[in-house]
Amino acid sequence: MSDDNLGWASEVLACLDRVNDPELDESVTSLGFVTGVLVSDDGRVEIGYRLPTYWCAANFAFLMADDMRTEVGRLPWVTSVGVELGDHMYAETINTAMTRGQSFQEAFAAEADGDLDGLRRVFLVKAFQRRQMALLDYLLAAGRSPDTLVALTIAELQSQCVDTGALLLERYLERRGIVGPDGPDAPAFVDEHGRIVAAADFPAHRRTLRRVSVNVEFNGALCRGLLAARFDEPEGEPTLLDFVHGRVKEDRRQAI
Amino acid sequence: MYRTKDGEDIFIIDGHTHFWDASKGNQKNVHGTQFIDCFYAYHKNLSPKDQVWEKEKFEKYDAETMYRDLFVDGPDDMAILQPTFLTDFYNNGFNTTERNSAMAKKHPNRFILNGAFDPRDGEKGLEGLHEQAEKYKLKGVKLYTAEWRGESKGYKLSDKMTYRYLEAAEKLGIKNIHVHKGPTILPLNRDAFDVADVDDAATSFQNLNFIVEHCGLPRLDDFCWIATQETNVYAGLAVALPFIHTRPGYFAHIISELLFWVGEDKILYGSDYAIWTPRWLVEKFMDFELPDDVAKETGVSLTLEAKKKILGLNAARIYGIDIEAQKAKLRAGELVAAE
Structure with a gap:
């Protein structure tokens, strides 16, 4: 080549x-x-x-x-x-x-x-929910209160996320438009129908998101495991693509 | 029987076991080969390393091996045999009611034998269901709604014909409808993972119990929502439970969601033998404690009482097993065997 x-x-x-x-x-x-x-x-x-x-x-x-x-x-x-x-x-x-x-x-x-458009949409919505969960987990751990979070617009949210949060935010905003208008003044956190989440409903909303996330992560773990078992590859070992992408550290390359 | 560290005996009913033959000689085509290969990948991936079988043994094990794994080396007291026919893939079928019945006949106090039906068999299948029920005194059936057949991509519990089968089941005393809503057997179209039809049927047939096997994985989120609204919908733990070893963190989330939405009275243990063996599953489950953060977030706890229900009391209730009487029978059986 x-x-x-x-x-x-x-x-x-x-x-x-x-x-x-x-x-x-x-x-x-x-x-x-x-x-x-x-x-x-x-x-x-x-x-x-x-x-x-x-x-x-x-x-x-x-x-x-x-x-x-x-x-x-x-x-x-x-x-x-x-x-x-x-x-x-x-x-x-x-x-x-x-x-x-x-x-x-x-x-x-x-x-x-x-x-397959209907099917595609079902899973884009789930991706939206899971990505929102990850971002919310991060923001809550950073000390934000649910009351302030549900009141944020997208523009306000964008001005607040740095470092790890920026990546989570980027991933979330990629899917935010799936459930409704996602202009700068739109509410940052909405449910799967694009509706604003009231502060009082926040715990229930979060539990819904958690359920989706747990399910997706579980499936992910199962799929990775089955792939590894099927092709007899130890899990976590670098693949050909890791090398192409330079994701494998030098000492690892030499070891292999 | 499992004995706790405090010396308490816990009666265990394994809600999901198979006695299959996937040996080379029985494989009809590449699908038969790939099917058992896929099961083997589940087995190999999620079992502790020292519990992994040789491929050949996994393809076909004998009745003695199964008995020993469940009841001698394993802690099961009773087990439910769930059939999986797959006659398109295996010459004599994979794990038919007939094959299972030989096992159940040999150890009548140990096994509960379940049958199967497919509403796409129409009137003839209804007759077959009557015959099966009479021959085997069925109390339960296992259904695969997602199975492709010819041009059909599966069926729903809410279909008109399924309703006729469910009506017949109710009349025949088949109270427990185990529905495979989990990882796929055959490739699926858009709705096949859907658990909404369980909701519909459970509302219409209040006297039947619907046990959603593999708790709706990979649609746990939808399943939890349905199960919470229906009093006669149960969650079967097969496939979810083995994660207790490889991914205890995920398992904690799964079981806490189930406890929250479905409740401890409606979760059933199942090993899915021979994909996994009961001993390590039960031991790890008994030792398992929910991490604090998960317990705090969901507000549920996995008490000893809950574990006892999941491991046996719930299944005993829906299958009408009198545990004390059953223990006496099993003890008597052991004495006879020892003589």
């Missing part, structure tokens, strides 16, 4: 970092789903990915492949994107659909019941 190609591969990986497993709200790269990226001189990209079980839901598998195709296709030098799922009971159907540019409905015909 030439230097150009290596640079291109990094660009592709940066795109893939933005593609999330819809259910776990984590990127397909950090979950270890992406197994390889190939870039040819004429701008063709081939992406390989895998999932924790042979049975992982076909709709989620499709959504991720579709998102990868779309996200990488935005790079100006890319001429075509191939996405290939391995070791999955619907690998062939999904891979063919990716090659032909089919929708989920077209690919699965009688087996599918409509487009």
